[in-house]
Amino acid sequence: MILNTVVNRTEVKLDIAPDTRLIDVLRNALALTGTKEGCAEGECGACTVLIDGVAVNACLVLAAQVQGKSVVTVEGLSTAGQPNALQRKFIELGAVQCGYCTPGMLMSATALLACNRKPSRAQIRQVLAGNLCRCTGYAAIVEAVAAAADEQDGQT
Amino acid sequence: MATLLKYVGRSYPAPDALGKISGAVVYGSDLRLPGMLYAQLVLSPHAHATVGPIATTKALSVPGVVGVYSCHNTPRTQYCRYRIVPGQAGCIDDETLFASTARFVGDRVAAVVAASLTAAREAARLIEVIYTELPPVLSAEAALEPGAALVHPGGNLVHEFDHATCDPAALPAGAVTTRTIVRTQMLHHAAIEPHTCLANVDASGKLTIWSPCQSVYGARTVVADLLGLPYNKVRVVKVPTGGSFGGKQEFILEPVTAYLAMQTGRPVCLTLDREQCIRATMVRPEQRSVVRSAAGADGLLLDFEIETLLAAGAYASSSPDYAEAMAHKLTRLYRVRRYRHRGCVAYTTAPVAGGMRGWGAPDIATCAEIHMDQLARQLGIDPFDVRMRNLVHPGDIDPVTGSSVGEARVRECLERGAEAFGWRARVAVPVGLGRIRKAVGLACGAHKNGMLSDAFPESTTMTLKMNEDGSLDLNASIHEVGAGSVAMLRTIIAEELDVPPAMISAREADSETSPYDFGCFGSRMTYVCGASARALAAKLRACLIEAAAELLEVSPKVLEATNSRVQHIGVEDSGLSYPQIVQSSRMRLARDMIVTHTYKGTSNPGSYSVQFAEVEVDVLTGLARVTEVLTAVDIGRAINREMVEGQCRGAIQAGIGSALCEEVAMDGAGRAGTGGFKNYHLVNAADMPPVTVLLIEHDGDDGPYGAKSVGEIATVPTAAAIVNAVNRALGTAMTTLPLTPERIVAALGETVETGERDAP
Secondary structure: EEEEEEEOOOOEEEEOOOOHHHHHHHHHHHHOOOOOOOOOOOOOOOOOEEEEEEEEEEOOHHHHHHHOOOOHHHHHHOHHHHHHHEHHHHHHHHHHHHHOOHHHHHHHHHHHHHHHOOOOOOHHHHHHHHHHOOOOOOOOHHHHHHHHHHHHHOOO | OOOOOOOOOOOOOOOHHHHHHHHHOOOOHOOOOOOOEEEEEEEOOOEEEEEEEEEEHHHOOOEEEEEEEEEEOOOOEEEEOOOOOOOOOOOOOOEOOOOEOOOOOOOOOEEEEEOOOOHHHHHHOOEEEEEEEEOOOOOOOHHHHOOOOOOOOOOOOOEEEEOOOOOOOOOOOOEEEEEEEEEEHHHHHEOOOOOOOEEEEEEOEEEEEOOOOOOOHHHHHHHHHOOOOHHHHEEEEEEEOOOOOOOOOOOHHHHOOOOOOOOOOOOOOEEEEEEHHHHHEEEOOEEEEEEEEEEEEOOEEEEEEEEEEEEEEEEOOOOOHHHHHHHHOOOOOOOEEEEEEEEEEEEOOOOOEEOOOOOOOHHHHHHHHHHHHHHHHOOOOOOOHHHOOOEEOOOOEEEOOOEOOOOOHHHHHHHHHHHOOOHHHHHOOOOOOOOOOEEEEEEEEEOOOOOOOOOOEEEEEEEEEEEEEOOOOEEOOOOOOOOOOHHHHHHHHHHOOOOOHEEEEOOOOEEOOOOOOOOOOOHHHHHHHHHHOOOOOOOOHHHHHHHHHHOOOOOOOHHHEEEEEEOOOOOOOOEEEEHHHHHHHHHHHHHOOEEEEEOOOOOOOEEEEEEEEEEEEEOOOOOEEEEEEEEEEEEEOOOHHHHHHHHHHHHHHHHHHHHHHHOOOOOOOOOOOOOOOOOOOOHHHHHHHEEEEEEEOOOOOOOHOOOOOOOOHHHOHOOOOOOOHHHHHHHHOOOEEOOOOOHHHHHHHOOOOOEEEEOO
16 A cells, blocks of 8 residues: 655655565664563553554554554654753763663653643653553653653743 | 772763663674574473474574474583583583483474564474473472482482581580571573673674674683684674673583584574573572571580581583682681581572572571571560671671681671661561551671682783873673673773873773683672773773983982872872873884783671661551661772662662562472563562662771672672561561462461470
8 A cells, every 4th residue: 555644844755565464664774773562562652652642652543544544653843953941851860771762752741741731740641641651750751741841931 | 998989980871881771782683794594492392201203394494494403413411501611520421412311391403594574483382302201300409308310320319518617515504505497489580681691703703793702712612612713713792781690600501502603604593582581591500408507605605506408400511609709708707616518519490509699608607697586586585686686797707718808897787787777776666467567677698709719810911002192991801790890990991090091991891802801790890800900901001101211310209199190209290291202202202002911819707798778568468568677888999880770779679579479389290480571579679679779898808999799799798687587576486498478378388397495
């Protein structure tokens, strides 16, 4: 089938098998390997991407389901190679250790901050509950999201 | 600290953090080589079975399939996946590339190699293996019973030992004996990155392996020995690791991937899925320890006796060393009149056991610290007091190893931790009789700093080069697993040479070009490799001063290295900048600013952590929740403060899981009932309690700036602190982990186990 979609603000047209998962199209056909596969069953959240702004596990979605939609991956967060505020806070506050969960964490947090400009720590923890991390104990990640929200709040 | 530290003790992000937040860092499973093939494993569905004929015709007819490999067409050479050093003592060669007898659900029976992952998976599904089932051996106890099925022809007993520090002596009147049996479960390391490996043979016959491993030289030893290749024809390149926690320290995928690349003459990539990672890589072992102590009525420990029975799983790998290591922990923690530890390791038809964050220390601390609470209960004293009466003091000699525990500040951890946590007040609060019971618990733990012992000389070699602009290249066998090794080494070199850390680049291990190092395990990175980096940088500083002295025609004694230059002592902006020295020494002295240093380990003091946990237990559902943790860590010196705290918090996340919910469970047929994160529950962000990290910093040990290990010790007492809190909340004496709601509900119906008081 022909897939017409937008990935990271760029129009994409691909000939794919109808049963191809979105994660495989991103990682293999488009070489966007920032989206990680950790469990293939929607439990770890490492493959989280945004589809029309909604955070989803790319391992549980067929590529065909993004026909005519817009997908954003971790590679789409930076502009002109510059990290955005959320990404900067992840670096500054020590939220990155091995880094394998980081792309998924960033995407879940991005979806949260888009709809809730001032989330509480509890709301952040709840939203990130579907993104597993074995390195950090989550505290630095939660603080990074909160700090990014503060910065975002300060700009408006 | 006598001198003010400029860089050590601050916080630094991982040097590759920018790549990690943008998706640019290329992990093993992101690598693509031209002509690359994909391998897919066929794993045994049976716990124990002989592998008969394998029908491959259908699989081979799948378009894109290049080959199918099994015990029927591959070498039968046996090897040990755990061997780091050639000829390493204690390694048992009992594994083959493909099993002719499947010894656990998940044993490698065959592999398909194909042009695409889809084709490889499809072909793997079409392979038909005729198995003849054999009786499974589901526990170490069952393995050692007469008539048990043999997992390997030589018998199920892998290793046993009996160590005692001295002969038994009579117990004084009023002595109290306590006996506890503690069982800890198989655990999955749960690095979010699944195991992966890529291998290729070039036109010259050189094999290159890209692996997120913890030891490139160990991988080289195992692969080169197995495949009969000269060591300089096997190159192992460490690629970024998406978490390991010990799970990537043994060479599980490297041998088979290398073999497949050699056979096909093409690059071959093998990546496991989560289910395969859980079942077919390695697990923290299932073990049972009987802990018996005799203490005076005042709580002073007299005798401490432990009998450990440990399940190695299907292949011995590290289990003999692991069990022995368990016997080397408690005499670093407590002063005891007599310590005896008997251990027994048995093969089972279960996943292969191996090291996971703490190398036996969490396991034995869980057993001993649950026991210590039972002892305290029996004596009717505060768990704090029974420990404070027995913990080691700085400079004590560990009677098991004969070496000093060093500047052991575990008593300070307990005291200051208890004060910060408010232990005395909180332990006195009645639990109450409501549906939600709240209580606190504590536990202590000891671990080590590197692998130095009478039998093992610690060492590492590193090279440091200064470039013409004053930037530096560190060449060392670094294995960054997400715990901050690179940032730690950069910070130490920056401190020693007084240059900004950003001036230093440090790449990861490559067996072809990096000097030798054993690898990233044994809590040796900061204490041994960090100390090496400091000595290395000091050596380069001396070279810079010597060159500057020659160039300036003054005595080196009047010069000092500071602020990226060598200047006359106390005279700012005098002398020569580092770039000037490097450039001038090359052009005028024909000398390069490059040094190589082999650091030799000098000591192996104890690392310590004391942890305090608060839990809430719902007596109706049996669900226990950790609501607060405080960890006091005898760190010596935090090199990278934020990373140290991250390590502590991550360690507690794993410890909570091991106490309450994580378990690789098997059914009665030996099948792992655990097939993914859907039924292997990690503590998530919503369930993670607030964690307070209290770092005890001091001088006195040989680590860089006094620093000691943290990544492993930080998880050692967690599970016991939580179990002790739950038992206090419920008045129970649960000793089988994890404390699932089912176990808690069952225990609520039982009477509390008590020890016996010896007749006077």
